[in-house]
Amino acid sequence: MERLMTDEEIVNAWDDICKVLNKEQDQLKHDILNHVGNKWSLFVIHALGIDGKMRFTNLENHIKGISQRMLTKCLRELERDGLILRTVHPEVPPKVEYELTTLGRGLLVQVTPLWLWIARNSNQLNQARENYTK
Numbered sequence: 001m002e003r004l005m006t007d008e009e010i011v012n013a014w015d016d017i018c019k020v021l022n023k024e025q026d027q028l029k030h031d032i033l034n035h036v037g038n039k040w041s042l043f044v045i046h047a048l049g050i051d052g053k054m055r056f057t058n059l060e061n062h063i064k065g066i067s068q069r070m071l072t073k074c075l076r077e078l079e080r081d082g083l084i085l086r087t088v089h090p091e092v093p094p095k096v097e098y099e100l101t102t103l104g105r106g107l108l109v110q111v112t113p114l115w116l117w118i119a120r121n122s123n124q125l126n127q128a129r130e131n132y133t134k
Helices: 007-022 022-037 039-053 056-062 070-078 102-120 120-132
Strands: 084-089 096-102
Touching: 007 120, 022 039, 022 070, 022 102, 039 056, 039 084, 039 102, 056 070, 056 096, 056 102, 070 084, 096 102, 102 120
Parallel strands: none
Antiparallel strands: 084 096
C-alpha cells in the first residue's frame, strides 16, 4: 500500500488543523465539506478546472443530470466561498462566464488524489460490493 503520510505526519497535521478550525469555525467547516461531499460542486469545479471558463448553458450541458435550479444554487455557493469567479460582460443580452479562482483550483488539486484513489481501487471496491451482497 502506497503511503502518502506517516502516522506521525497525520497526527501533526490534525494538531495544526484543530488549532485553526476550532468551534467558532464550525459553519465554515460544514460549508466547505459540503462542497467536497457534494457531487454537483465537484463536477462544476472539475469542469471549470479542466475546460476553463464556461457560460451557464455550457456548464449545464457539460454536467449531465444537473437541473438549472441545482446548478444555480451550486454556482452561488461556490462564488460566495471564493471558489469560482462570475464575470458579467456588458453586452445585450448579458454574457456571464464562470471560472475557477486560485482558491478553487487549490480545491481541485486537493480532491484529485481522492478521484485517483477511486480509479486505482475501483476493482477492489466493486469486488467488495459484490461480496457484500452475497
